[in-house]
Amino acid sequence: MSAARDQDAALRSFEAAWRARPEDRIAAARADAMQRFLALGLPTTRDESWRYTSLRALAGRPFVDAEPAPPARSSWLAGVCAAPVTIVNGRPSSGAPQPAGDPALTIESLRAAIDRDPASLAARLGSIGAAESERWALLNRALFVDGLQVRVAGRAAAPLLIVHSAESARDDAAVHSRVIVDVAAGAEATIVEHHLGGSGHATLVNHATQLHLAPGASVEHYRVFSSDERTTHFDALEVLQGAGSRCRQFTVALGGAMVRANLSGRLDAPGAEHDSYALLVGRGARQLDCVNAIVHAASRTTSRQTARALAAGSSRVVFNSRVLVEAGTAGASSNQSCRGLLLSPTAEIDTRPQLEILADDVKCAHGATTGRLDPNMLFYLLSRGIDRASAQTLLIYAFLDDLLTGMSLPGARRAIEDALIGELPGADLLRSYR
């Protein structure tokens, strides 16, 4: 009987948190989201997009809102920009997070944006993904405490780094935060979101980012997860692309107990181009579940998805990508390439590329392979006198190479490589290799 009650502990704690919140100026939008979330409940493995990730243990935990906290750590991606914006437990750490004077960038806290113009903000919060797979985004809409609104009006002078840090002194703290980025017509920006932290306590981070690209806009976006092994991430990324816009997106998971990273992309007008890359490194008991859904809603739109999954220990890595080409479009092109590398007999990788094509004139391709290190490659290196451990390390690194070389921000690539090397066996060798 207590077991049955426990299974609703998380749900009830979220509802209690919502009721305890002081009403803000978007309370109606939040209430609507909360009602829908409560009606749907937490996903179970019976839900198609949650087949591989069970939330049973999590459902039994009563969560409390994480308290405001001072910044406690710095990001290893700090080198990419002079003035990072730090968000601790969902709240920008300095009241007015405007970074060094870049006329192309306007940044304000979401709190301030809500107070200034609640109607337009509330209208922006709707999710473009299917509600059934976006339950955490619904919960986020109801509960996000704060976050950022970023407007890019021209060509940003430097990349913008947003550091999301979770700091809690107790178990079962929950952080709900959101970032909204609007990139104006023809504007360009590189935005790096780094999720780090967890102070050794079991923490839930439920974050959502909305990226809206006006016609001709161009964005390179990174979301990097490197939290400790007691942090669970639910991360919803929404990308809405206008005519001729270009988005390059990198999802890099190098940490966390569990990371569920959704990407919902909509190519909404002709000529939009979307490239997404997922670099997923499972080790220990980590669970990584990456779910991409790209909708080609207009003609001559292009999407390319590339995933490289590595699984060691008893980790489990899931990469699920779906491409929908809507009826009435012409000349859409899409490519999905997922490759998995298993490094232990107890690790598991599940890749599932899916295509749904409702138009006639399309060019779509997909491929998924998962295997172990190639014995022919290994023997070739051994036959040249390279020791076994080094040979294996080199091959693992080589497996990830084409994804890393796709990163056009050198500082981010370098820092991600450094962190990645730290996660791989034979770190010393790889440092000398580069």
Next chain:
Amino acid sequence: MLKISQLRANVAGRNILKGVDLEVRAGEVHAIMGPNGSGKSTLAQVLAGREDYEITGGSVTFDGADLLAMPAEERARAGLFLGFQYPVEIPGVNNAYLLKAALNAKRKKAGLAEVDAYEFLGLIKAKMKFMGMDESFLSRGVNEGFSGGEKKRNEILQMLVLEPKLALLDETDSGLDIDALKVVAKGVNSLRGADRSIVLVTHYQRLLGYVEPDRVHVFADGRILKSGDKTLALELEARGYDWLREGRVA
């Protein structure tokens, strides 16, 4: 240098090597010829230490040491080099890095310090020029996108950098046009010396016109059927292999 006695090996449960006897002395060049599927490549791979090939009998000594007891990487460091029939493409592993790591592994074994980066670049560029290879190959992935001929040249380049005591070249001549064949032969000949041995595995006489062997062996059905001097190669070219097999049966 190399002494093989009654070597037997299975590949995927099938008996491929059926009692190979061969002795190669320092300074000698041997050619092993034989029809496709006779087990020549299996012999080369077994000698280089391929693990999924099961040794079921016999012995091999290399410089007096038990070769079969050494893992593949130890054999390489001890001075054995296999030029692959099908060099493996390894995208993402840099060609120059492989060469340097291989050279350093051998130097470490010999008690030498790692090669100086500047010195290495000088060495490698000279060898590449000798092999008629473009320097852009250095920054590419190992054999990645190389043509058949380029891969074979790359094998010889690695051999020249590593200066092995014993080079086993498995069908290094196959798939080469005449110009590439000459370059490969030039590379092989440049390695000849009193303290080195070379074993050429081939099924054509063609390469032997450029690299003159001291001994020629006919390999068929998992063993050496007949050995002789270089005139045996010419005889094989003229008469094929069947007369030898028929002779054995009779």
